[in-house]
Amino acid sequence: MPKITQLSQLDLNQTYSYADYLTWSFDEAVELIKGKIMLMSPAPNVNHQRISVNLTSPIHQFFRHKKCEVFVAPFDVRLYDRKKSILASQDIHTVVQPDLCVICNPDILDQQGCNGAPDWIIEILSKGNSKREMQVKYQLYAESGVQEYWLVYPNDQAIHQFILDTEGHYQLKAMYTDDDVATPQLFPDLTIDLTDVFETWASE
16 A cells, blocks of 8 residues: 555545554644544644643553553544454544543553553543534544543633443533542542643633
8 A cells, every 4th residue: 555645645535444544644633533534633732732741740640550551642542332342453444642541451552552442531622623522532432432531621721521321421420620629430549630730721
């Protein structure tokens, strides 16, 4: 398969697989959603990056020397129906890059990223990606079996926490704001002070 070096070489109406995705080497950042190419937003702004670092720090510290690991974007996560076993590249049609994800099963990690659903995903919303995270990825993460999903709203200094129920649907468990302390249901010993998470935003 020829190497793709320009996005213009691709037909945006065509359906692609992860095997195709691996042949692409153009500058634009893209995700693959059920075989369709979705352009990612431009590089996150400064406050987005600060919030990401402020979230990553306590999570990384908590999981040091533990089985689970936290990964930050850019990091390829290949998703598919949770009822299926690990798939080959040509059978995978969704590849996303969450802002943060926690993975506790080392068997789904390889040199290319994660092949299967992380346990916990955090997405930080921005102007360009709000609709995708709130609708498309919300459904994808539920279908693939991501047990806990957090949506971070920088402008509102808030986090919405969703938990996957036994029917495979997300239920809103909590809405954290301002100076609340957020705790993932999967890891109840981990506490995240939102004053620290949003401190750089609030100071500007």
